[in-house]
Amino acid sequence: MMQTIDMATTPLRDLNALLQSQAEGNNQIQFSIENPKGSHAVAVGLDAPIEVTVNGSTGYYLAGMNKQATVRVTGHTGPGVAENMMSGTVIIEGDASQYAGATGHGGLLVIKGNASSRCGISMKGIDIVVHGNIGHMSAFMAQKGNLVVLGDAGDALGDSLYEARLFVRGSVKSLGADCIEKEMRPEHIEILKDLLERSGADASPEQFKRYGSARKLYNFNIDHAGEY
Amino acid sequence: MCGIVGLFLKKEELRPRLGDLLSDMLVTMTDRGPDSAGIAIYGDDAEGLKMTVQSDTPEETFATLETDLGGALGKPVSLKVIDTHAVINLPAGTEAEAKSFMKKRGIRVMGSGHAMEIFKEVGLPKDVAERFGIRAMSGSHGIGHTRMATESAVTTMGAHPFSTDDDQCLVHNGSLSNHNRMRQILTRKGFPPATENDTEVAACYISASLAEGANLGEALEGTLTDLDGFFTFVVGTKNGFGVVRDPIACKPAVMAETDDYVAFGSEYRALATLPGIDEARVWEPEPATVYFWER
Structure with missing residues (x-):
């Protein structure tokens, strides 16, 4: 099942806390993030084999320090994408800074x-x-x-x-x-x-x-x- | 750090929304520059020249300015007070005299032009935009800046945009290292910077180049050889809008273009509120590459 999180109504820290709290073996593995509007530090510090799709463009440090997770951005991304990534996959459909x-x-x-x-x-x-x-x-x-x-x-x-x-x-x-x-x-x-x-x-x-x-x-x- | 925003409209119908769109862009860049903010708006062409001036004691200073200046020039002037600033409509050919009048009175000149008005103050971008009623302003293009000071003090005169000739303005993210040497050269050329600020030197450089006959693109190109340091510049002229980044290009920049506008932001966040941004061509301007648009 896909869980959708809207950044227009969910603060960044709550979003990241939710994604970071996922453990290996959970049933919930797919997350869709709406309205990133160039936000910084989206989906950072993840450490579980979850799939996160960000619909739009993001700012600095998307998916920084990623472990195991697959993070996909449908738009562009700012400086420092996947900085210090350890494992997993990060896919940017557009350009990266x-x-x-x-x-x-x-x-x-x-x-x-x-x-x-x-x-x-x-x-x-x-x-x-x-x-x-x-x-x-x-x-x-x-x-x-x-x-x-x-x-x-x-x-x-x-x-x-x-x-x-x-x-x-x-x-x-x-x-x-x-x-x-x-x-x-x-x-x-x-x-x-x-x-x-x-x-x-x-x-x-x-x-x-x-x-x-x-x-x-x-x-x-x-x-x-x-x-x- | 510093944040830059700029918007150059291609469609007449969007003109009434310029101030509103630019204000949103400016406020988004608050955490890149919370100490001061400024905006230059290119509005309707005035018959004479519009001079924007500033005073820390506006009530006192501006109370008799209209009659005093009119008296000194021997011709009537009209004046519109907006918070700490006043926009004065000057009769043709009185600019130099008006400038020396302001100097004697201790009134700061922010800039002048037929289309350009310029507003800048110390404070949060949101407050600065509100105090000057930027949202309600219309125009063809505008440039804004949120400042985190590095090279000179946090003062009104240290805020961007810097205007060093009629209808010209420049904003800067970065720091210049050869500004003292350039200050001497530009002073000799007749474009003496008024402050100790490094960015004003770049503004004077562009003004001097344009005065020597360069077009906007050539003037911007020259910064790449003559100015040393880190910079992303956005420049406005009466009909034009230009962008250049130094060859190292560590100061961020994003641009967007649609049939309706060309927009600049230090980050994508600044562009995210623009109409039609999802369909816009979005790109990062290349290092040491000049981009400019003229109508």
């Missing part, structure tokens, strides 16, 4: 429109699939996980990158420091195929290029020991 999926540890973030600057900044294991384009400084200091972009990437992609994998189908305006194009091996095709399927993306893995760390910036070079 700055630092989507920042510091995420796990789970899948799907943005069907465009994401703007700093997408996946400092990502730590999350998978992010953007059907459109991403802005500048995306995947800055990204440590782990996969960022897949069907469109184009902006300036300084993957600057100071650690071990996250970046897959871009379109053009890359420029690569950041220590980020290089890398060979697409069969295991990467497999990872990409799975992510494209799970995010409903109409693209074949062979169309993408892979980018990763040159590992010159963050590795200690023994030949430089005398410099310290």
Whole structure:
């Protein structure tokens, strides 16, 4: 059964308290949220395998710190969507603003429109699939996980990158420091195929290029020991 | 932080609703800037020039202003007092004289123009909008700002919008780092900022560029090379409305366009109350990219 919560009449804290109180094994798993009108921090801190659909557009920090839950937004979303997500799935039908999926540890973030600057900044294991384009400084200091972009990437992609994998189908305006194009091996095709399927993306893995760390910036070079 | 709202109407029929729509947008941005608020409204074209002035003691100061100023100019003026502000209709060619009259009397000039009136005060956006009766105002376009001060004091003169030439105004979210150097350059060009505020320097920069013959788009483009710092600017001219963000673009911005209007908000929340927003084209303006509309 679907429970509907109207944000025109239900305060944000009550809404979040209700969603956060759901436990694994409850019968009630589907929630529909109406009239978000750009509200901040909608459906944050969830920790149960529930399905939340937000009908409209949201503001800052939608589905932050998400665990297990599936959160879908029918409109656009503001800065910091799914920030520090641990697991679960967040799907944005429209565009996302700055630092989507920042510091995420796990789970899948799907943005069907465009994401703007700093997408996946400092990502730590999350998978992010953007059907459109991403802005500048995306995947800055990204440590782990996969960022897949069907469109184009902006300036300084993957600057100071650690071990996250970046897959871009379109053009890359420029690569950041220590980020290089890398060979697409069969295991990467497999990872990409799975992510494209799970995010409903109409693209074949062979169309993408892979980018990763040159590992010159963050590795200690023994030949430089005398410099310290 | 700071909040910005702007609305540029494309349809004549919406003009009576401009103040009402802008007030809702402005109040929504209260938690981005609760210390001061201001709004510039482009209304009906006056025959002469409209000068908006402010006084902390309006009852006393404005009581004899109409006759005193009329006497000083040798021509009759008309005056409409709205809370701490007064909008004065000046006969053509008397602007400079009126300005020096205000300076002598210690009356602050908020701005002037044929279409633009400008109202700004310290206080919550809701209270500021109410005190000036913004809701009842009609017009073709308007720009509003809610301020959380960083670079200069919380005063009426530090509130946005800043107007540094006829029918021009600018609001800003961010902070500029080369404003002292630019202040010297702009003073030499004949556009001296009146306050210590960094944003006013940007307003003077746009005014100086337009005076040198640039169009609105070119003037905005120039900010990307000549101004250093963080900024999202929204600029109004008599017929135009423009937006530009610095290349780093960490100050938020959302725009919406329908057949009826172009709207700007620091957040989507500010746009959520607009008619037809669900069908509008909504997008985030790109970094270092100029957007402008003129009628």
